[in-house]
Amino acid sequence: MTAMQIVFLLTAVVALFSAFRVVTTPNMVHAALWLIVTLSSVAVLYVLLSASFFAVVQIVVYVGAIAILMMFVVMLTRREMRDRGPQLGKQWPWAAVLAVLAFGGLTWLVRSAALPASPVGEVPATSVADLGAALVNPGGFVIPFEIASVLLLAALIGAVYVAWTRRNS
Amino acid sequence: MIPLDWYLILAAALFALGLFGVLARKNAVAILMGVELMLNAVNINLLAFWRYRAPDQPVGMAFAVIVFAVAAAEVAVGLALFIAVYRRFNSVAADEINLLKW
Structure with a gap:
């Protein structure tokens, strides 16, 4: 070890x-x-x-x-x-069963796959620069990147609007 | 070195705990914390596969960046919704927010 x-x-x-x-x-x-x-x-x-x-x-x-x-x-x-008593709903045993099932299924899936025991190669020293270039490269991830930007803007405006206090109501 | 399946099994356990939190907790903020745990498990998986399969390509990292952005957006909107709900119902217990239930 x-x-x-x-x-x-x-x-x-x-x-x-x-x-x-x-x-x-x-x-x-x-x-x-x-x-x-x-x-x-x-x-x-x-x-x-x-x-x-x-x-x-x-x-x-x-x-x-x-x-x-x-x-x-x-x-x-x-x-x-x-001050409201138990924090777990009365459905919690079912939730526990589902969570254990999910963990067991995922573990079985992982164990049954042939996975590498050690990483291939080394991380290049320019990996962060490569990531930045790929995020704005039209052949790379520029569309997901722009969609994420719009999503963040929409979340920002939506959060401000939803949490806004209206004075007269 | 650390075998890849150690990361995957840890991520599976983290995901299962988050799933339990989402399904079992009453407080809506705690449910959102469960969602955060699940998103973190997914991110561990993405970066582990990136490191063990294709560390010379930025694809895995790009996926992880998008997950980060979506998680931040989701938390901002979710917490704003909970504040609005709290103003109206004076409660953030998920079983008391039943305006749409008939």
Whole structure:
């Protein structure tokens, strides 16, 4: 067992435990904090995959923006948090069965496929530059890139419109 | 080195936990957190396949970038909706938002 495998296993344990706490803890503030732990350990996994750019993006976008936005909304909808009894609906055993089935099926699928035990080749030093060029290359991903831009703009305007307070109503 | 199936099984477990959160939690914000866990599992898969299959091509990374953008848009709209719903119903419990139920 190499050092990278040990780091991977430790990160996996942290990620899975914190993800379990995210979906089970009754206190929503704690759930948001555990979500930050999960997202950070996923960033560690990206480093292990030598995708350092994505590790940084994960920290900036997920931990820095999305998790903090979650925290804001948890605070703004505060009365709902702790004083309403159990946080799991009465359908939770079925949800657990479905989740276990999904995990079992995916694991069976992964185990039955012939997958490489080690990566092919090395990540080129210019991989981030290649990604940037491919995103604006007409032969590459410029249309998905532009659609994502329009989607983000629409989400921005939609979010502002939906959450707007009308003074007279 | 780390075998590829370790990443895939970890991503499957993360996905299953997110699925459980989406299906079982009452609080709508917690449901959105489950969706985030599932999107992260998908992103781990995309980047793991990129690293183990075609690290010299930017295709896998481009997919991951789009997933990031969609996740950010989804969270922004979802949380704005929850704030609007909270103003109207004074609640974000998913089983109490039943205006369309007859």
